[in-house]
Amino acid sequence: MSRLKLVASEALRSISANLSTTVAATLTVLIGMFLVGMLVGFTTYARSWGDQQKRKLVVNVFYCTDQTCSKTATAKQMREVEAQLRASPLVKKVTFVSKGQALKEMEKKSPALVENLTSNPLPDAEKVEPVKGEDTPRIAETLKPLPAGVQKVTYGAKTAHKILNIAHLIEVISLAAVIVLLAAATVLIANTIRLSIFSRRREIEIMKLVGASNWFVRGPFMLEGVITGFIGAILAIVLLALGKELVLPSIWFDDTGVHGISFALNALLLVGLGLLLGAAGSALTLRRFLRI
Amino acid sequence: METTSVQTEKPTAVVEQPIVPVEGAPAPSAMIVFDHVTKIYEPHVTALRDASFIIEKGEFVFCVGPSGSGKSTIVRLLLREIDPTSGRVIVGGRDIGRLRRSKLPQLRRNLGCVFQDFKLLPNRNAYENVAYALKVIGEGTTQIRRKVPEVLSLVGLADKMNSLPDELSGGEQQRVSIARAVVNHPPLLVCDEPTGNLDPDTSVGIMQLLYRINRLGTTVLMVTHDREMVDKMRRRVIALDEGVVTRDERRGGYTAE
Numbered sequence: 001m002s003r004l005k006l007v008a009s010e011a012l013r014s015i016s017a018n019l020s021t022t023v024a025a026t027l028t029v030l031i032g033m034f035l036v037g038m039l040v041g042f043t044t045y046a047r048s049w050g051d052q053q054k055r056k057l058v059v060n061v062f063y064c065t066d067q068t069c070s071k072t073a074t075a076k077q078m079r080e081v082e083a084q085l086r087a088s089p090l091v092k093k094v095t096f097v098s099k100g101q102a103l104k105e106m107e108k109k110s111p112a113l114v115e116n117l118t119s120n121p122l123p124d125a126e127k128v129e130p131v132k133g134e135d136t137p138r139i140a141e142t143l144k145p146l147p148a149g150v151q152k153v154t155y156g157a158k159t160a161h162k163i164l165n166i167a168h169l170i171e172v173i174s175l176a177a178v179i180v181l182l183a184a185a186t187v188l189i190a191n192t193i194r195l196s197i198f199s200r201r202r203e204i205e206i207m208k209l210v211g212a213s214n215w216f217v218r219g220p221f222m223l224e225g226v227i228t229g230f231i232g233a234i235l236a237i238v239l240l241a242l243g244k245e246l247v248l249p250s251i252w253f254d255d256t257g258v259h260g261i262s263f264a265l266n267a268l269l270l271v272g273l274g275l276l277l278g279a280a281g282s283a284l285t286l287r288r289f290l291r292i
Numbered sequence: 293m294e295t296t297s298v299q300t301e302k303p304t305a306v307v308e309q310p311i312v313p314v315e316g317a318p319a320p321s322a323m324i325v326f327d328h329v330t331k332i333y334e335p336h337v338t339a340l341r342d343a344s345f346i347i348e349k350g351e352f353v354f355c356v357g358p359s360g361s362g363k364s365t366i367v368r369l370l371l372r373e374i375d376p377t378s379g380r381v382i383v384g385g386r387d388i389g390r391l392r393r394s395k396l397p398q399l400r401r402n403l404g405c406v407f408q409d410f411k412l413l414p415n416r417n418a419y420e421n422v423a424y425a426l427k428v429i430g431e432g433t434t435q436i437r438r439k440v441p442e443v444l445s446l447v448g449l450a451d452k453m454n455s456l457p458d459e460l461s462g463g464e465q466q467r468v469s470i471a472r473a474v475v476n477h478p479p480l481l482v483c484d485e486p487t488g489n490l491d492p493d494t495s496v497g498i499m500q501l502l503y504r505i506n507r508l509g510t511t512v513l514m515v516t517h518d519r520e521m522v523d524k525m526r527r528r529v530i531a532l533d534e535g536v537v538t539r540d541e542r543r544g545g546y547t548a549e
Contacts (some may be wrong), residue, residue: 003430205411205424211402213430
């Protein structure tokens with residue numbers, strides 16, 4: 001117990017002796033953790049949003065009408081198309097949308113357009129939901145050449161695909177940025193520990209001479225690294241919490257059903273990472289500069 | 293092996309027997325055995341060349357020789373700061389070359405060390421400097437409060453316990469460092485040029501102190517340049533030249549007669 005106290009007091013003594021470098025390391029951890037926290041928040045949000053977009057991806061199969069083809073699709077033709085779609089392993093659900101339903105939906109969305117219509121120009125259609133959002137083009141492909149009675153097949157959402165690609169890109173870039181930041185923070189902690197080893201080399205020499213155990217010599221430095229990582233992470237969490245409460249509401253659009261990682265989980269992750277960085281940073285230096 | 297208290301004076305334990313070259317198992321009473329030790333610093337500096345000698349428990353031994361003759365290498369080998377290129381270094385019956393790294397602190401606790409530059413912590417006073425040595429090996433507060441004043445009065449600094457190293461003379465600083473080295477009652481005290489930075493009068497005081505510690509039962513190995521001291525003391529002398537043991541006399545002088 002008293003040795004723990006001694007290790008702790010040595011660590012504190014060393015931190016206050018190398019205050020400027022310790023502050024620098026803490027700030028790096030802070031910046032790193034802040035960005036990591038933000039990126040984790042954004043990435044999980046982007047992923048959740050992307051998932052939702054994928055759910056919106058459907059294939060629309062429009063049947064022939066008098067206006068579009070020469071003659072309206074027959075009920076038999078529709079059944080055959082429907083059966084073909086249902087048989088596909090890529091398809092999750094096929095819903096028939098009658099022209100009447102389609103008109104009603106349109107009325108709801110844009111009443112001005114419907115107002116002047118004398119008859120219903122809309123075709124009957126099938127709404128095909130895929131198992132995976134990415135598969136919509138392949139489903140559309142199965143309907144080529146167009147079966148009898150089908151006027152056209154759309155899987156519209158080209159933009160949605162672009163957005164999915166962008167979401168994926170964001171994920172990859174964030175991951176790379178996180179890795180770089182973590183590496184930078186680790187190296188800076190390692191450097192801080194090295195400086196503090198350097199400034200305390202006399203004490204270390206004496207500790208070795210009088211036979212302090214290796215862990216006793218290492219202890220204060222490891223603790224110093226861990227404290228630096230921990231404080232940096234805590235400060236980053238405080239900043240993130242402030243940002244979440246103050247800045248986010250004013251710029252965020254509310255999209256129900258889309259959620260990033262919960263803040264508490266994110267914070268826990270950051271603290272864990274901070275401690276890990278501190279330990280890794282000091283271990284890195286201790287191995288190289290503290291042969292005992 | 294340890295004296296329980298520094299107050300219990302023991303008679304001088306110099307063993308009067310011829311020094312035999314090491315063959316096979318060392319004598320059980322040997323404190324230090326160098327068994328055909330060679331140390332080559334890369335790339336090609338030979339600091340010690342096939343050095344063999346035995347130092348018995350309770351002996352007081354001078355190790356002399358010009359700069360670069362391998363004296364400091366002996367100290368560093370004893371502390372196992374370095375490993376010999378070949379041969380064995382045996383301290384207290386244990387081949388320290390085969391000691392695991394994690395056991396090194398145990399070795400160093402049984403081996404007091406005094407250096408030319410004192411190696412005191414500048415921001416701690418005499419008491420704290422000695423107490424530090426006990427603290428880092430996990431000694432309890434009660435023991436520290438008992439042992440530190442005791443050893444400081446042994447070295448004659450009972451009234452300077454609260455002085456910082458800056459406020460002490462060179463001789464006094466060396467006394468603090470000797471106090472720190474012997475506060476654990478190590479069976480072996482290794483001194484690397486302890487009087488190298490001190491004037492002759494002060495050196496005599498330090499020598500007398502070391503002699504006294506030796507009489508309390510501690511084996512003392514002293515590496516030195518101090519010709520006058522060695523000639524005056526007439527103790528065992530191991531002389532080195534270019535890494536070779538050139539002379540080992542029971543009651544020698546600095547140079548061969």
